[in-house]
Amino acid sequence: DLINLKTLNLSKNFFGYLGFAEKPLGAALLSLEKLETLDLSDNMLGFKHDRGLEAIGFGLFGTKRLTELDVSQNWIGTNGFRGLQTMAEGLALLSRLRTIHFSSNLLGSATSKGLPKFSFPPGYPKGNLSTLLYAGLSDCQIGMQGKTGVEDYVQAFAYAKNLKTLDLSNNYIGFTNTETTRTFAEALKATLSLQTLLLGNNPLGYHGNDGVIALSDAIKNQVHLTELDLSDNSANALGIGFFVNSLHQLKSLRTLVLNRTPLGINMQSSIDLGQILPHLTELVSLNLQYTA
Numbered sequence: 001d002l003i004n005l006k007t008l009n010l011s012k013n014f015f016g017y018l019g020f021a022e023k024p025l026g027a028a029l030l031s032l033e034k035l036e037t038l039d040l041s042d043n044m045l046g047f048k049h050d051r052g053l054e055a056i057g058f059g060l061f062g063t064k065r066l067t068e069l070d071v072s073q074n075w076i077g078t079n080g081f082r083g084l085q086t087m088a089e090g091l092a093l094l095s096r097l098r099t100i101h102f103s104s105n106l107l108g109s110a111t112s113k114g115l116p117k118f119s120f121p122p123g124y125p126k127g128n129l130s131t132l133l134y135a136g137l138s139d140c141q142i143g144m145q146g147k148t149g150v151e152d153y154v155q156a157f158a159y160a161k162n163l164k165t166l167d168l169s170n171n172y173i174g175f176t177n178t179e180t181t182r183t184f185a186e187a188l189k190a191t192l193s194l195q196t197l198l199l200g201n202n203p204l205g206y207h208g209n210d211g212v213i214a215l216s217d218a219i220k221n222q223v224h225l226t227e228l229d230l231s232d233n234s235a236n237a238l239g240i241g242f243f244v245n246s247l248h249q250l251k252s253l254r255t256l257v258l259n260r261t262p263l264g265i266n267m268q269s270s271i272d273l274g275q276i277l278p279h280l281t282e283l284v285s286l287n288l289q290y291t292a
Helices: 022-029 051-062 082-091 126-131 142-159 178-188 210-220 237-249 267-279
Strands: 007-009 037-039 068-070 099-101 134-136 165-167 196-198 227-229 255-257 285-287
Parallel strands (some): 165 196, 196 227
16 A cells, blocks of 8 residues: 555654564565655664564565665664674665665674674675765774774775765774774775765774874875864874875865864974865864864
């Protein structure tokens, strides 16, 4: 009866709390071939067990016209990786997807039963995510699994060659070791169309400057960036200098956030930033709170 449905909003409904409502929902999704927008945010998907999440993933197989998916603020990743893998396989079929919201889940939680996975299956048609413009993955603890966790989630979006916005703020990237930051930097090089890159509140320089240097080099190539957030990145006084010097090529930058960075300690970085800013002629918002 709902075969012509284009928008379905089921947010704030406690799906996943008891662990049995997801299966009929997944079955219903299989029949919604014209669905374009699906909002399952602020539920409890993954809270009870992983099987319900698998059912949702299978349901995505039927929503091939989907352009926007919101599963933010759930418990995805709490009870294993099979549900995540099924969702990835469902996403592999969504050739029209433009926006995906995964924020505020537990994708990289250290308490997960088995390492969460978000990799695409063998034979995946790599062109399918070419329509993706927005990927929201903030506050997902991705970096808690170290290098492997970052590879699982970030490199999955390397197929999104036209991605405009990537939000990975508050994800512990760099917390376990410097290889985590380096791995992210390498993945970032595959996406050169970014306009917004949000990396605030990640300890990118917590284990030294090797990862900071690699990420700074990757940022230099993001010449289409209009917004960059590198606030609260745990870089030391030397490390913040590498980030500052990566700004030279970002001529389209309109918003720059460097809050809670040691600019005031590294006088040379402050001087470099002062010399760079006049060349960022499109800049309209500069945030330098707590940099003294």
